[in-house]
Amino acid sequence: MFAPSQLEVRRFFCATYRKWRDGAPLIPMEAIAADWIAEHPEYHDDLADEAAALEKVYTVEEGRTNPFLHLSMHLTITEQHAIDQPSGIRQAVDLLSAKRNSRHEAHHVAMEALGEMIWASQRSGLPPDGHAYLDKVRQAATR
Structure with missing residues (x-):
């Protein structure tokens, strides 16, 4: 399983932003990331300064989303949708995208469910519950 460190993730997004901004060629994963970077101009300043990005600590108290x-x-x-894992997530995200008339908004709803699944797993010490995650996304798509 691919498990990059926090610094590697930050370097990846900063480098991708730089390449995207400069019109340099992107590898496929960078192209996907660049699409999302383009959707979030509020993060461009964070991505433009790699040295600061590597040092920055994002806290809940700060009231700001961690862009990385x-x-x-x-x-x-995006990857879960592409490979339909957990099985059914593609359909659920597509339904949610249609309902919200926005893939971006559908992702934000799915992120809430994904975050809850990860939090519950970390808190309980149990593996992530993909079924509960999928159920929450489906519920949001059908409400």
Whole structure:
């Protein structure tokens, strides 16, 4: 399983932003990331300064979303959708996208469910519950 460190993730997004901004060629994963970076101009300043990005600590008290976590979750949901894992997530995200009339908004709803699944797993020490995650996304798509 691919498990990059926090610094590797931050370097990846900063390098991808730089290449995207400069019009340099992107490998496929960078192209996917660049699409999400383009959707989040509020993160461009964070991505433009790699040295600061590597040092920055994002806290809940700060009241600001961690751009690297947020973009990583977009990539995760994009990959889950592409391979339909957990089985049924593609249909659920597609239904949610149609309902919200926005793939981006559908991702943000799915992110909430994904975050809850990860939090519950970390808190309980049990493996992530893909069924509960999928159920939450499906519920949001059918409400």
